[in-house]
Amino acid sequence: MNSFNSLLISAVKNKKSHLCIGLDITPEGIRNKYASIDDLKLHTKKIISATEDLAVAFKPNLGFYERWGSQGFKWLEETMSLFAEETLVIGDAKRGDIGNTAKQYANSLFRHFGFDAVTLSPYMGFDSIEPFLSNPKKGVFILCKTSNPSSSDFQNLSYNDKKLFELVAKKCFEWNQNENIGLVVGATVPEEIVEVRKNAPGLPLLIPGVGAQGGSLEKSMEYGNKDGISLINVSRSIIFSSDLSEKSMRSSAKDYVDKMREIIDE
Amino acid sequence: MNSFNSLLISAVKNKKSHLCIGLDITPEGIRNKYASIDDLKLHTKKIISATEDLAVAFKPNLGFYERWGSQGFKWLEETMSLFAEETLVIGDAKRGDIGNTAKQYANSLFRHFGFDAVTLSPYMGFDSIEPFLSNPKKGVFILCKTSNPSSSDFQNLSYNDKKLFELVAKKCFEWNQNENIGLVVGATVPEEIVEVRKNAPGLPLLIPGVGAQGGSLEKSMEYGNKDGISLINVSRSIIFSSDLSEKSMRSSAKDYVDKMREIIDE
Numbered sequence: 001m002n003s004f005n006s007l008l009i010s011a012v013k014n015k016k017s018h019l020c021i022g023l024d025i026t027p028e029g030i031r032n033k034y035a036s037i038d039d040l041k042l043h044t045k046k047i048i049s050a051t052e053d054l055a056v057a058f059k060p061n062l063g064f065y066e067r068w069g070s071q072g073f074k075w076l077e078e079t080m081s082l083f084a085e086e087t088l089v090i091g092d093a094k095r096g097d098i099g100n101t102a103k104q105y106a107n108s109l110f111r112h113f114g115f116d117a118v119t120l121s122p123y124m125g126f127d128s129i130e131p132f133l134s135n136p137k138k139g140v141f142i143l144c145k146t147s148n149p150s151s152s153d154f155q156n157l158s159y160n161d162k163k164l165f166e167l168v169a170k171k172c173f174e175w176n177q178n179e180n181i182g183l184v185v186g187a188t189v190p191e192e193i194v195e196v197r198k199n200a201p202g203l204p205l206l207i208p209g210v211g212a213q214g215g216s217l218e219k220s221m222e223y224g225n226k227d228g229i230s231l232i233n234v235s236r237s238i239i240f241s242s243d244l245s246e247k248s249m250r251s252s253a254k255d256y257v258d259k260m261r262e263i264i265d266e
Numbered sequence: 267m268n269s270f271n272s273l274l275i276s277a278v279k280n281k282k283s284h285l286c287i288g289l290d291i292t293p294e295g296i297r298n299k300y301a302s303i304d305d306l307k308l309h310t311k312k313i314i315s316a317t318e319d320l321a322v323a324f325k326p327n328l329g330f331y332e333r334w335g336s337q338g339f340k341w342l343e344e345t346m347s348l349f350a351e352e353t354l355v356i357g358d359a360k361r362g363d364i365g366n367t368a369k370q371y372a373n374s375l376f377r378h379f380g381f382d383a384v385t386l387s388p389y390m391g392f393d394s395i396e397p398f399l400s401n402p403k404k405g406v407f408i409l410c411k412t413s414n415p416s417s418s419d420f421q422n423l424s425y426n427d428k429k430l431f432e433l434v435a436k437k438c439f440e441w442n443q444n445e446n447i448g449l450v451v452g453a454t455v456p457e458e459i460v461e462v463r464k465n466a467p468g469l470p471l472l473i474p475g476v477g478a479q480g481g482s483l484e485k486s487m488e489y490g491n492k493d494g495i496s497l498i499n500v501s502r503s504i505i506f507s508s509d510l511s512e513k514s515m516r517s518s519a520k521d522y523v524d525k526m527r528e529i530i531d532e
Contacts, residue, residue: 070339094387104292104329108333150392153437171419
């Protein structure tokens with residue numbers, strides 16, 4: 001068993017951690033609005049060095065690199081070379097395009113940048129997802145029920161008593177022939193994690209929204225780890241923690257992991 | 267009146283053209299699988315020089331640049347400097363992320379790269395779109411009913427007798443307070459252009475799928491230009507036309523524009 005989902009399950013067990021650290025690094029976050037990319041690179045190294053043994057995965061968000069154009073993508077390329085072999089790296093790209101373009105993005109994200117998994121948007125249907133599925137070792141997390149306030153604009157519309165996000169979960173469950181599909185569900189809507197689980201038992205969940213967005217760690221862990229495992233993404237409250245030192249970032253990450261272990265052991 | 271939508275309408279009238287040329291440039295397309303980025307840059311220049319007076323807009327698709335990482339984004343930066351001031355350039359990015367990330371993408375696409383408009387995915391709802399709307403001169407085209415075969419997986423689900431793509435059209439119509447929202451509707455599903463129009467009268471349509479994907483130019487022009495205007499996107503059948511010379515690319519673009527003028531004059 002060498003599928004992405006099995007690699008993820010092993011990593012969670014080995015590290016006794018469900019922590020995914022989101023890399024959404026901004027000048028504002030490091031409290032230096034004149035920060036150069038070199039300052040941001042330095043902070044990236046500090047984050048990884050301080051927390052890599054605690055985190056199962058890191059999740060660079062491509063928007064925060066793309067903001068700087070080609071220089072930002074260079075920073076992302078350099079970031080990718082910093083991780084240890086066993087660390088899983090998820091490209092938070094939320095891509096979704098027709099097959100021909102999806103192939104380019106799959107080439108970019110899996111081959112060029114070397115991500116282990118990526119996030120994708122389901123709006124365009126299966127042929128926008130398929131080019132990412134052929135290598136079982138590479139995974140995708142498909143947006144299902146997101147953590148933002150407007151997620152209900154379309155995701156909660158009902159069709160024959162099922163909401164759109166439940167139908168997305170159901171379809172993804174069917175598409176998961178290579179054991180490399182997971183779902184994104186927001187910690188801000190914990191009851192909906194339960195609904196997603198009913199429609200997609202066994203699929204790993206990537207749960208953002210704990211921390212700055214106010215989602216519940218307890219409920220995300222409890223609901224997200226029934227019938228499958230979950231990764232809990234935390235970004236700002238670790239990567240911009242108190243005095244921005246390695247010590248304070250590590251301490252914040254350690255607090256999260258300790259709480260996760262307590263919840264699992266209960 | 268200086269909104270993106272009014273600029274687009276003026277440009278269509280001034281150039282008597284509805285043509286948008288998609289820049290999806292690959293080594294395979296220029297029939298040289300060992301092509302370097304310099305070869306692709308050269309072909310980009312040829313395309314623009316051969317067709318810029320005929321096209322209202324160009325639409326670089328970010329996936330085709332991202333495939334090459336930071337070097338690809340450098341190519342995109344260089345491409346952006348090639349266009350004349352009055353040429354509209356649409357970044358086909360299909361982004362969609364929570365507000366904080368959407369701001370980064372808006373910075374990237376509008377400020378760093380300088381696109382006049384971008385394509386976005388509606389799946390995450392209004393707060394994923396809002397950061398792109400504040401400057402009326404910059405526009406967005408939101409995915410509504412796409413041209414790919416799997417578009418019906420989710421876009422055609424019905425809620426109270428309206429399909430998801432119709433509800434997306436309706437919401438976009440409501441959100442269009444700054445006259446800078448348009449919709450993406452595939453030429454491969456011309457009847458659905460009519461349904462979109464009913465729900466979003468007046469909104470510009472970006473219609474891909476003519477050419478290699480087999481959509482009808484006639485129907486796209488006829489249905490797309492009732493109650494508003496449409497841009498017809500053509501990529502491969504212009505940019506990789508016959509012998510790849512400027513002459514043949516121009517001739518292919520000219521054929522499309524002549525047909526558009528005939529259809530409009532009928």
